[in-house]
Amino acid sequence: MRRGEPVVELHGITKRFPGVVANKDIELTVHRGTVHAIVGENGAGKSTLMKILYGVQQPDEGSIAVEGRVRQLKSPADAIEAGIGMVFQHFQLADNFTVLENVVLGAEGLHGIGDGARRKIKEISDAYGLDIEPDALVEHLGVGAQQRVEILKVLYRGARIIILDEPTAVLVPQEVDELFDNLRELKAEGLTVIFISHKLDEVLRVADAITVVRRGTTVAEVSPQDVSARDLAELMVGSELPSPSTEESTVTDVPLLTVEATSLENPLGGRPLLTDINLTIHSGEIVGIAGVEGNGQDELVEVIMGMREPTAGRILLGDVDTSTWQTREIREAGIGYIPADRHRHGLLLEAPLWENVILGHQTEPIYVTGPGGSLVNGSAARQETEAVVEQYDVRTPSINVTAGSLSGGNQQKLIIGREMRREPKVLVAAHPTRGVDVGAQAAIWDHIKQARRAGLGVLLISADLEELVGLSDTIHVILRGRLTGQFDPDSVTKEELGSAMTGATTEGAA
């Protein structure tokens, strides 16, 4: 096939769920050898469209042509057969297996593991600059490399069209650059990449064409040379956006949460997970933590939230030592928590929204009723859920649907609303706006800033440097379990932060 020919043609795609039209009359043409971005608000219908193209879901109406041939994609196997592969945001790799085993098990099964497969992996890795060793253990690979293994897996199965679902959400800036280099190599070889992203500046950097989806339908196709990030955001929401305003500092000298000389040994031996962490969050202050994933951020959150007990040092809430408290006690004492993994720690996906909103708080007086307080007060729970949905703009047909049926960004908005409406004293927030569209992101930032004015203290862990710099009053860098530098967000550059995060420099500027 020639470069530039249409390889994916979607006409009139419509997909309905109970109470929602997720896709309506979608028109999309993707050309060979291009990177084609799909952007839109949370719940606009992007994931649904990609699932339809990957055969995970079937459209109610419309047609799909791949490389000029009309196809019925009834399953991912059909899509793979048509030359389409998909890399999901949550990697689907078995940690304690090698790259070779991971790649081959999904494709040919056990009998495929051998020198032939090893050679083929090397060839693919070399051809597209993926830099993957077939015999490396997946658990030894960083996030960026694991993502390249996922891409390699898809290529190994012969994909010519690769769908990536928010591929940069989990990457730090250097890894994003590497990924984009890989994407350029893929398209130079005549492959086609379709990707979903909320990071509009990245979309403008790497895409050849951008399709905007609004309320389930394709509203525009633009070329990155012709638009700004702001134009794109306005196309997504269908109206003009307000301009951001500058802020006065609200930091006080009242300590709310203190992490004092805290260390955490690794129960499996080796380097400690945390070493001598000292950190204070004052009322009205947002303390940001920058770091490459896996450098102790999760463990820091876990010792603060009572999921692990520090092996040295202590955690103080005000002047009360909470180091040995359980998570529930800590939450009840006024710490809100936005976990990094919303599926594992934040939500019960099979339960309705209203149950999720009172999750962890169902024993509190306002939610109990009946003899001996044995029943849940459904109407109080529903009222609170309606309020979360309304204030945090959770797009849902009703509060009775399951959390699992919400789009990813709307799940995140639900968690943030649940935590913020409880008016915590301290908020421990890991990647609070991951997967959230730019409009909703700005709204969440406003909610957090407003609470900060009223005295909230925040520990903000984020891979999004824009968010860290824009929200934080001070930024610490975490590297191999230690705080290695402190920076003033008003003066630090992304490059300085990036080098501190990778250990290229460890000197703080402030």
Ligand SMILES: Nc1ncnc2c1ncn2[C@@H]1O[C@H](COP(=O)(O)OP(=O)(O)OP(=O)(O)O)[C@@H](O)[C@H]1O
């Ligand atoms: N399995 C499902 N059952 C019911 N409703 C669903 C299901 N999957 C998606 N929806 C609904 O379809 C709409 C579109 O969701 P989709 O996940 O495609 O949005 P999205 O644009 O990918 O959003 P995000 O940016 O938040 O990931 C939403 O209203 C969502 O609640």
